[in-house]
Amino acid sequence: MAYREGMDAREKILEAAAELLAEAPVADVSTRAVCEAAGVGAPMLYRLFGDKAGLLAAVVDRGFERYLASKRAARPGDDPVADLKSGWDNHMRFALEHPNHYRLMYSPELTAPPAAAREAHDLLHGILERCAAAGRLTVPPVLATRIVMSANVGAALSMLTRPEQYPDAQFSDRLRDAVLDSLTRPAEGAAPVPENPVPVAAATLAARLRADVPPAFTPAESALLQQWLGKLTES
Amino acid sequence: MAYREGMDAREKILEAAAELLAEAPVADVSTRAVCEAAGVGAPMLYRLFGDKAGLLAAVVDRGFERYLASKRAARPGDDPVADLKSGWDNHMRFALEHPNHYRLMYSPELTAPPAAAREAHDLLHGILERCAAAGRLTVPPVLATRIVMSANVGAALSMLTRPEQYPDAQFSDRLRDAVLDSLTRPAEGAAPVPENPVPVAAATLAARLRADVPPAFTPAESALLQQWLGKLTES
DNA sequence: CATCCCTTGTTAGCGACGTTACGGTGTTCT
DNA sequence: AGAACACCGTAACGTCGCTAACAAGGGATG
Numbered sequence: 363m364a365y366r367e368g369m370d371a372r373e374k375i376l377e378a379a380a381e382l383l384a385e386a387p388v389a390d391v392s393t394r395a396v397c398e399a400a401g402v403g404a405p406m407l408y409r410l411f412g413d414k415a416g417l418l419a420a421v422v423d424r425g426f427e428r429y430l431a432s433k434r435a436a437r438p439g440d441d442p443v444a445d446l447k448s449g450w451d452n453h454m455r456f457a458l459e460h461p462n463h464y465r466l467m468y469s470p471e472l473t474a475p476p477a478a479a480r481e482a483h484d485l486l487h488g489i490l491e492r493c494a495a496a497g498r499l500t501v502p503p504v505l506a507t508r509i510v511m512s513a514n515v516g517a518a519l520s521m522l523t524r525p526e527q528y529p530d531a532q533f534s535d536r537l538r539d540a541v542l543d544s545l546t547r548p549a550e551g552a553a554p555v556p557e558n559p560v561p562v563a564a565a566t567l568a569a570r571l572r573a574d575v576p577p578a579f580t581p582a583e584s585a586l587l588q589q590w591l592g593k594l595t596e597s
Numbered sequence: 598m599a600y601r602e603g604m605d606a607r608e609k610i611l612e613a614a615a616e617l618l619a620e621a622p623v624a625d626v627s628t629r630a631v632c633e634a635a636g637v638g639a640p641m642l643y644r645l646f647g648d649k650a651g652l653l654a655a656v657v658d659r660g661f662e663r664y665l666a667s668k669r670a671a672r673p674g675d676d677p678v679a680d681l682k683s684g685w686d687n688h689m690r691f692a693l694e695h696p697n698h699y700r701l702m703y704s705p706e707l708t709a710p711p712a713a714a715r716e717a718h719d720l721l722h723g724i725l726e727r728c729a730a731a732g733r734l735t736v737p738p739v740l741a742t743r744i745v746m747s748a749n750v751g752a753a754l755s756m757l758t759r760p761e762q763y764p765d766a767q768f769s770d771r772l773r774d775a776v777l778d779s780l781t782r783p784a785e786g787a788a789p790v791p792e793n794p795v796p797v798a799a800a801t802l803a804a805r806l807r808a809d810v811p812p813a814f815t816p817a818e819s820a821l822l823q824q825w826l827g828k829l830t831e832s
Numbered sequence: 833c834a835t836c837c838c839t840t841g842t843t844a845g846c847g848a849c850g851t852t853a854c855g856g857t858g859t860t861c862t
Numbered sequence: 863a864g865a866a867c868a869c870c871g872t873a874a875c876g877t878c879g880c881t882a883a884c885a886a887g888g889g890a891t892g
Contacts, residue, residue, distance in 0.1 A: 371840085389705050393879060403841055405881075414879065468758055470624050470700055475759055483762060501771065508755070508768035509775070516751015520743070523703055524710060527718060533743035536736065540744065540779030541772065560805045562782075565737055567798040567829075569729025576795065578828060590822055593813060594802075595737050628850060638871045640852075649850065 372410050374400040379421045380463075389462040389469070393417070418466060419476045425463040426478035429456050433485060442492040443546050449489060450514055450538045453482075454531060457518035465522055468515065486511055498546045506545050513541050564594035607645050609635040614656045615698075624697040624704065628652070653701060654711045660698040661713035664691050668720060677727040678781050684724060685749055685773045688717075689766060692753035700757055703750065721746055732798070733781045741780050748776050799829035 378400035382391045393414055397404050411417040433452060439445055457464040466472065467479060490503040490510070499506060517534045520527070568591035575584060613635035617626045628649055632639050646652040668687060674680055692699040701707065702714060725738040725745070734741060752769045755762070803826040810819060 388708075392877080394877080403843085404879090406841070408880065409840085465705060468754065470704060470758070473623075475762075479759070505768055505771065508763055509772045512751045512755035512763070512768065513748045513772055513776075514751070515755060516747045516749070519703065519754065520747035520750060523705070524714070528743055528747070533740055533747065536740065536779075537744045537748055537776065540776050541748075543779065544771075544775030560802070560809075560811070562735055563798065563802040563805055565729060565734060566732045567795070567802050569726060569734065569738065570732075570795050570798055571829075572726065573730035574795075576829060579825075583825070587822075587825055590814070590818070592737060594806075594811060597811060597813065627848080629848080639850085640870070640872095643851065644870095 371400075371402055371406055375402055375407055375410065375417070376421055376424050379417060380425060383421060383462050383466065384460070386462060389465050390471075391418075415471065415473045419472055419474065422463060422467050422472070422476045423478045425460060426467075426476075426482070430478065430481055430485070438489070438492060441549075442489055442496055443498055443542065443549075445489050446493065446510070446542055446546075447538065449486065450510070450534075450542075453514050454518055454521075454534055457522060458531075461522050464518060468519060483507065483511060493546060498549065500547055501545055509545065510541055513537055561595045561597060564591045567591060568595065606635075606637055606641055610637060610642055610645065610652070611656055611659050614652060615660060618656060618697050618701065619695070621697060624700045625706075626653075650706065650708045654707055654709065657698060657702050657707070657711045658713045660695060661702075661711075661717070665713065665716055665720070673724070673727060676784070677724055677731055678733055678777065678784075680724050681728065681745070681777055681781070682773065684721065685745070685769075685777075688749050689753055689756075689769055692757060693766075696757045699753060703754060718742065718746060728781060731784075733784065735782055736780055744780065745776055748772055795829055796831070799826045802826060 375396060379391060379396045382395055382399060383389070393404065393407055396417070397407055400407075407417065411420055429452075433449070436445075436448075467476060487503060487507040490499060490506045493499045493506075494503045501509075517537055521531065521534070568588060571584070571588070571591075579587065610631060614626055614631045617630055617634060618624070628639065628642055631652070632642055635642075642652060646655055664687075668684070671680075671683075702711060722738060722742045725734060725741045728734045728741075729738045736744075752772055756766065756769070803823060806819070806823070806826075814822065
């Protein structure tokens with residue numbers, strides 16, 4: 363840890379805390395461990411951050427700094443609705459890559475909401491303002507911000523806290539499209555795409571077969587049929 | 598607290614813990630306070646629940662028991678999509694009325710997900726199965742369950758953890774409608790519901806598959822699928 | 833150069849927490 | 863009656879967040 367000699371105490375502590383947080387199996391970090399890892403006495407930590415909550419808020423803000431910087435740097439494209447979509451995906455990617463940071467951000471251990479949460483909210487609000495200016499939004503931007511943000515956070519937290527119930531991110535894409543399609547209207551001049559009716563018909567038949575199983579099929583046949591219908595539903 | 602004399606220790610502890618949790622400003626409860634409030638020694642608690650996480654899981658399950666019982670008792674109406682809508686609203690109402698119970702359910706302090714979460718998931722899955730059986734669903738029920746549940750949890754947690762950013766529940770209604778409208782299709786008023794819907798759905802799917810053959814199937818598989826669909830059509 | 837003060841760092845400790853070992857008490861079986 | 867046993871409360875251990883008290887540097891001021 364000799365490379366830390368150059369930093370000041372604040373940076374050393376933040377670095378050590380972020381490292382411990384990233385490696386911690388359960389998302390909790392003790393101030394004692396942070397002090398030992400940073401080579402700093404306990405009073406130093408409390409003089410700098412005042413509180414354990416203050417330290418955690420600072421470490422969350424620092425972790426989100428890079429994420430928000432890249433998001434801020436992403437210059438708005440000509441289609442703000444596309445920016446919305448990629449913003450959702452970036453949000454999900456960051457949550458999955460930094461699960462402990464992300465869960466800590468929405469944990470009750472943080473008494474005051476960290477500044478990063480506020481800034482992410484405002485960033486999304488900015489994109490939605492541009493959507494509204496382009497005439498693509500069907501609801502006021504502040505309301506749209508709450509709708510999109512809460513759904514996005516819900517999808518991310520669900521994947522992090524119940525990974526066995528949310529094994530893949532497919533549901534996130536569907537939820538994103540459902541929300542964004544409902545809040546936005548297509549650009550003028552775009553031709554509506556006809557939907558492929560095969561998945562709908564397959565899903566309907568599969569559900570009805572599950573509801574009352576046909577007597578003419580063996581269990582193995584039913585299973586294979588369900589499997590095929592599932593494949594058709596996702597096509 | 599003389600009225601507690603009749604209960605056994607397990608009930609007394611759960612009652613005291615629930616009371617303390619409901620009154621606690623921050624969603625945390627100490628085992629010592631629970632033991633004192635219940636008039637029980639600490640070893641009793643650990644013999645009954647094994648762990649603090651076990652106690653919290655038990656208290657969460659108990660708190661959700663009434664909620665799930667009322668939800669289970671609500672007999673399914675004739676319109677499963679309406680059940681979906683009221684299920685969302687009940688979810689939000691419960692979260693707002695019991696904020697600490699709800700936040701605890703999705704807190705990292707609970708190592709194992711409580712049984713109540715699983716049951717709520719399954720209950721929603723059941724409603725969505727009935728929607729699919731009625732031909733009202735556009736995606737497979739398990740996927741729809743994940744979409745609806747994650748959005749619902751996200752809306753509830755957002756209101757609880759950031760009340761100043763989500764001052765009213767208007768966004769929840771819009772999010773609910775966006776999600777449900779995207780996942781469901783309107784009932785066909787012209788043809789209410791055919792007597793035996795399986796043959797119709799099977800015939801529809803068979804025709805569509807003949808129109809454009811799915812690329813993911815071998816010719817033999819397509820032939821067997823068509824044969825089965827024919828058998829279902831004649832049933 | 834001596835003095836003061838302010839920032840930094842160390843030690844030790846307080847109260848509260850989750851958890852458990854140990855010893856006493858009541859009950860039951862022979 | 864006496865012994866074996868299941869049960870339960872007291873006290874304790876180790877760790878936590880946090881802080882008081884004090885020692886050591888280091889500029890600015892006289």
